[in-house]
Amino acid sequence: MKDGTSNDPANLDLSPADMQAMGNLVVARSVAHLAALDVHPILGDYTDIEALCRAMREAAPEQGSTLDALLDPLFDEWIPRSFGTSYPGYMAYIPGGGVYPAALADFIADATNRYTGVWQAAPALVQLEANALDWLRDWMQFPATTCGLFTTGGSMAMFNAIACAREKLLGHDIRSGTLYVTSQTHHCIAKAAKLAGIAHDRVRVINVDADFRMRVDELERAIAADRAAGLKPFMVFSTAGTTNTGAVDPIEAVADIAAREQLWHHVDGAYGGFFHMVPELRPLLSGLSRADSLTLDPHKGMFMPYGTGALLVRDGEALRALHASSAGYLPDNQNEFYDPAQYGPELSRGFPGLRIWLTVKFFGAARYRAALAEKRALAVWAADEVAKIPGIVMDALPQLSLFAFHLESPALDTLAAQNAATRALMDRITARGQVMLTGAMVGERFLGRVCVLSFRTRREQMETCVRQLAEESAVLLVEAAGRK
Template sequence: MVQDSQRASCPLTTDPLMTLNTLRNALASPDLSLEMDAAQLRELLENVLQHLLPHIEELETRPAWESPEKASAEVLAPQPLPTSGSDWSTTLNELFSQRLSPSFNPASPGYMAYIPGGGLLHAAIADLIADVLNRYTTVWVAGPGLVQIETDVIRWFCELMGLGSEAGGFLTTGGSLANWSAIVTARCCRLPEDFLAGTIYTSDQSHHSIQRAARLAGFPASRVRVIATDENYRMCSNSLRSAIAEDRSAGLSPFLLVGQGGSTNTGAVDSLDELAQIAQHEQLWFHVDAAYGGFFQLTDRGRKHLVGIEQADSITLDPHKGLFLPYGTGCLLVRSRQTLRLAHGMHADYLPTMQQEDGRVDYCQESPELSRDFRGLRVWLPLKIHGFDTFRNYLDEKLDLVQWVREELAQIPHLEIATDPSLSIVTFRLQPPDVTGPALNEVNQQLLNQINESGDVFLTATDLDDLFTIRICILCFRTHLERLELCVQRIRNAANVLCQTGS
């Protein structure tokens, strides 16, 4: 009651001399500088296109990467808070002329580092549309037709992965948050509220986001079992069975098994069918992290490697990898939508009534987010325009390219293939005569430096069994045979120089 009386006595303004008329006059001339009309928008877009179109036209010749050490001190210096604005032209010039370079350039056909994200331009147009419309899409009543766009996308993905009619999912920012939500969902479905006896099983080739997600889901590091892999870097099923048995004997509660649908290191795919059988026998939730490899399910060769993914309880996908979309487009699928509701559903008095009818999805009840961007459009628009067949053709080309590269690399003297490609990653290292131990790793670091020196290709490395190993990951939709021929030539030249000099 005290709060109510205080609220009633609050004046309309802190200035006691300002009358109601004075206040009305002041409000009659508001600042409208944030409100853009159609003509201003057109002018701004034309200004932006003056920068974007040359960028797109020059992608073939722009470097795939630039050293961050090239960044100027002026660009890296903190800027003061801008109390007053500057004009569009000056600000855009600063962005494109000073901020864009140096940087990695995943849109380049020469970018074969890490796991490339393509940045499909159709999706950029979709994001512009979505941001201008600015509709709310995590509550069904706020935009039924727009929510249905995301619901259709999720259903298409579920069909692609072979999940049943009860399946569901949501779009998120990427694999890291999808893996986190999968672990939270598995925890809610398989463990009591006091869940700290639960144990998680993943391989020594899993993405680091699995262990981080486990920690964010409330599990200490001691509850995550890292299972050894075989000579092909796939989870060893015998080691897995032994770890589960030991934990049960110790009074712990095994509840979650994470398989790899294409590892980041080598692209290895676990024996998903065998892991699914173990999970079923042990009554574990079976999650497949297919952020990198999942969309190869579109291809005949990919489906052969991914057999068993259809038995998963949950699957992580990254459309910003296998569908070439802009960064910030991830996905979690589940065998049963009800499990997402169990883990994420929450009532609030200020929200509208949630939907109970089949097909009407309130994503705020099935995912961690309430307010977020309209991600569905950036996936839906390119798929509607081109169809899945076009994306299948591109992914088949990447599988062809990695096989071509593997055969070319095998012909370079003293170069050994470390892992054959399962999907679109091949790894290799240089083995000069009589070079071993730390010196061998140093030679391969030099090899990588020389390959990347020109900037027209960009490769990265990993450690496999403590050996510095170079990776080629072919996933950018702009990467075709011509750039791979250049890449192989860079590798051949650098390897010859290092073998001749003996360093």
């Protein structure tokens, strides 16, 4: 195979035959990797991983090499030594996706490299992105006034949402504004708030109830206390599926308070928002479509590759008012058509809409609904089975597709012992190689978690997960009893 060197060093273009051969090689390696996902353990070998990373440090090479030589260590050594996020048994954290059509869309976007920052530069391509945003809007039952933005993830969607709410409701009086989250809200929101000029001392953390959902009575009290102190409550977050336990906040009740108090209500649907696509699951997310803005993470619930987040803003003009700008060297801004740079902070950017457009057109929305409904059903089934395992105490049943639990027994009679055993349970399952689980500290307690959101997770992996949880729990309980 041709290498990256050339007799004409200033010419970086490649012949059609070389491009074809290189593409074939990459597709072949990628498909072989995906076809053999189950052959390797779900958590790659982390032995001496620091040494490996240190040894990898190198100066930029002066001369090129062959593509094969670059792909070999990538596929044979570096990709496998990671969390198996694309494996069917990946139920850790919030699983991501990686549907194949989206990878091809990225390839097309990068190979053709059209500029989609402004409408004028690629009108039909920008229209594809606008269509994809409209699909999200329709699935979430947001009104026609809505405008949106594809971002690299949920965190950046939150940042834009907070900046938008701040601009509309606080103007220049940023310091008096207060914003409300819960102890279970994703930490990226406090970070985004800081980036958007809302310091940590203006972020109020509301307690949650026994089901890890926002205590709306406390929210009301906190808003009243801030008003009494001369501050200006302006934004409240509810979460449609928290990361730790999958809790769905009382979105309707928060929406009512937000409407009464004239706060901007943002719903974090990064994990759970896409369940709203499935009509029979919509009641689980009741109130979501009343939000002023909504974060969605297509790299979670639409099974896209990492780097695909989205924001919807009900008052699309408010988003435009925040970002709209122009320059003498650019075409005039569009009014009829979507103009990405007018709705987000970036001018030059990739083409995120193509991933979603191509994949939804390829599979159709019906298959998405079927896959999402299946993930929820698998989680409900598994939670039922896991609840029967001796020693397991369920802390959170699946409100969507995530449940949480801990281990307890007469021998595991302290919080510290229960935490250690629950942590060991997660580690032992992961070490078996087929299913990866992670837990989370929630207050003083370590909770084990199962989150079903990988498009590759089917009944077979759920059965393995339940069986291994039963087997490893039994071993841990016997060990604990033996130590007493």
